[in-house]
Structure formats: C-alpha cells, structure tokens
Amino acid sequence: GDSVTQMEGPVTLSEEAFLTINCTYTATGYPSLFWYVQYPGEGLQLLLKATKADDKGSNKGFEATYRKETTSFHLEKGSVQVSDSAVYFCALSLNTGGFKTIFGAGTRLFVKA
Amino acid sequence: DVKVTQSSRYLVKRTGEKVFLECVQDMDHENMFWYRQDPGLGLRLIYFSYDVKMKEKGDIPEGYSVSREKKERFSLILESASTNQTSMYLCASISASAGLNTEAFFGQGTRLTVV
Numbered sequence: 001g002d003s004v005t006q007m008e009g010p011v012t013l014s015e016e017a018f019l020t021i022n023c024t025y026t027a028t029g030y031p032s033l034f035w036y037v038q039y040p041g042e043g044l045q046l047l048l049k050a051t052k053a054d055d056k057g058s059n060k061g062f063e064a065t066y067r068k069e070t071t072s073f074h075l076e077k078g079s080v081q082v083s084d085s086a087v088y089f090c091a092l093s094l095n096t097g098g099f100k101t102i103f104g105a106g107t108r109l110f111v112k113a
Numbered sequence: 114d115v116k117v118t119q120s121s122r123y124l125v126k127r128t129g130e131k132v133f134l135e136c137v138q139d140m141d142h143e144n145m146f147w148y149r150q151d152p153g154l155g156l157r158l159i160y161f162s163y164d165v166k167m168k169e170k171g172d173i174p175e176g177y178s179v180s181r182e183k184k185e186r187f188s189l190i191l192e193s194a195s196t197n198q199t200s201m202y203l204c205a206s207i208s209a210s211a212g213l214n215t216e217a218f219f220g221q222g223t224r225l226t227v228v
C-alpha cells in the first residue's frame with residue numbers, strides 16, 4: 001500500500017549545523033509530496049511541497065527535491081537555528097476519488113544554541 | 114487567512130463518557146479528516162469525509178464515529194471513552210478543486226485525556 005518512511009529521531013544539532021532528514025515513499029499513483037512542521041503546542045503547518053518529478057520545494061531556508069527515480073523527498077537546511085526546533089513530517093497526497101494524505105511518523109529536531 | 118478551528122485545546126473526560134470533538138473550517142473544503150497523533154506513531158487516520166453526509170473509515174476507526182451534517186463541520190465522536198484513547202487529535206481539511214496543490218490545513222489540535 002501507499003506509505004511514507006522517514007528517519008527516526010530525535011535529531012539533535014548545534015546552531016548553524018547542516019540538516020538532512022530523509023524521507024522515502026511508496027505510492028501506486030503519482031503523488032504530490034510535502035513537508036509539514038509542527039511547533040510545540042501547535043497543529044501542523046505546511047513547510048514546502050513539490051508536485052512533480054525534479055521539482056524543488058523551498059521555504060524558510062529549507063529545501064527538498066522530488067526524486068521519482070529514488071522515490072525520495074529529503075529535507076535539507078544549510079544552517080539550522082534554535083527556532084527550527086520542531087517535529088517535521090513528510091507526507092504524500094494522492095487523488096483516490098478524494099484527496100488522501102499519508103504522513104510519515106515524524107522526526108523531532110532539537111537545535112542547541 | 115484560512116482557518117481550521119477545533120473546539121477545545123484540552124479536554125479531560127472520564128472512562129465511559131461520550132465525547133464530541135468538533136472541527137470547523139472556513140475554506141469551503143470538501144475533504145475533511147480526523148487524525149490522532151501519538152509519540153513514535155506519527156499521524157494515524159481515523160476517519161475522513163469527501164462530502165456532506167459521506168464518511169470513510171481510515172486506518173484506526175475502532176471506537177470512533179463521525180458526523181458531517183454541514184460542509185464546514187466535521188465531528189469526531191468517542192462513543193464510550195477509554196484510557197487508550199488518550200491522545201492528541203488533529204483535524205484537517207483539503208480542497209477537492211486544488212488539483213495537485215493538495216495542501217492540508219490543520220487545526221491546532223485537541224489534547225484529550227481519559228481518566
């Protein structure tokens with residue numbers, strides 16, 4: 001079935017370090033791919049998205065490229081800040097008669113000053 | 114500003130009580146979803162609805178039911194609350210007309226504790 005697998009956390013980094021959070025997916029159709037972020041005590045909000053192969057989504061210094069050949073959508077940021085501490089969810093969305101979104105388990109990121 | 118509003122941020126209920134979690138969206142979205150979020154398990158889909166009075170079971174529907182009498186409102190019902198339903202509950206909505214631009218909009222979450 002359709003699924004999303006992302007690296008387990010927590011991930012702990014020092015401020016200004018490079019971040020990679022891996023995400024791979026399995027889908028029967030041609031999904032759209034998303035990264036959502038959840039700050040403490042809040043619901044999820046969209047961080048970035050890509051709707052077709054080789055598209056790069058970017059926002060707030062984060063980037064991810066839709067790689068169809070490797071079924072991956074890894075999240076990267078060149079220099080993390082303490083304010084980036086949150087839980088990050090990789091997700092795919094498919095049109096199955098209505099739109100269904102499937103989420104990964106989430107990766108908690110801690111950034112130390 | 115688009116908005117999905119859940120009626121409560123925090124709820125404490127007793128075992129066996131009937132619990133209603135309400136979600137309202139102001140974006141005229143057709144699709145609405147209820148997830149529960151537990152540490153290490155991510156978001157798991159409980160129920161979803163593609164239209165008024167329509168509902169579909171998600172991955173973990175046992176112990177829950179839903180109601181969608183109006184397009185903007187999607188209610189999650191715990192018929193007889195149990196301690197294993199203590200969790201964070203998240204409501205989301207998606208536009209059916211957005212095509213591939215199918216971003217989900219989330220409420221702020223309801224943290225339910227069943228004692």
